[in-house]
Amino acid sequence: MGFFDFLYPEGRSPQLTTAQAYKEYQAGARLIDIRDLIDWNKGHIAGSEHIPQARLLRPSSGLDKTQRLILVCSDGQQSLHTAYRMQNAGYDAISIHGGLASWKSSGLPFS
Template sequence: MTFESVDPTEVPEGAHLIDVREQSEWDAGHAPTAQHLPASSLIERMGELPEEGDLYIVCRGGGRSAQVTQWLNGNGYDAINVRGGMGAWSEAGLPLTADGDAEPYIL
């Protein structure tokens, strides 16, 4: 099964960005507008996903997000993989935030 992938710089402003990394990765640094929905709890938390519109799926390097994108598309969602993940996001100079006063980084 094939699916659409985009570079981080191609994610539209205001897009619904879903970060599927685990809690420690999220805490270290994430996109300010992302929704945190770890891949490990995706099935239990499906109700938190919007039912309409494109979902841009991101992880650390692109592997988990590719799997989640494929699964979501197979279950009726319009999901698009963010190629290169948060590593590529950071390298592109896109905004990052972390909880508290910590300097954000990609774990």
């Protein structure tokens, strides 16, 4: 049982490890950085898209509910809660456990 399993019904914690996220991203999942523009400009995952958290659930966001969406924020907390909300809205969304901090410490591509 994971730490967040008590928060999410049916043990459906919407998180991936950085290694799992990288593998899914390479296989075609859409990687979305939900931080604000100032933080995005300081550095982000190479090839990721910037869509601020506040715009994600808007119809104008252009997101496809059937496409795998990997969300990332600084430490994984905002993206975790956002992924869960998006799942409840019918999206195939998941968060990177530990966020950008975990991604960078894993030595994965960052720009």
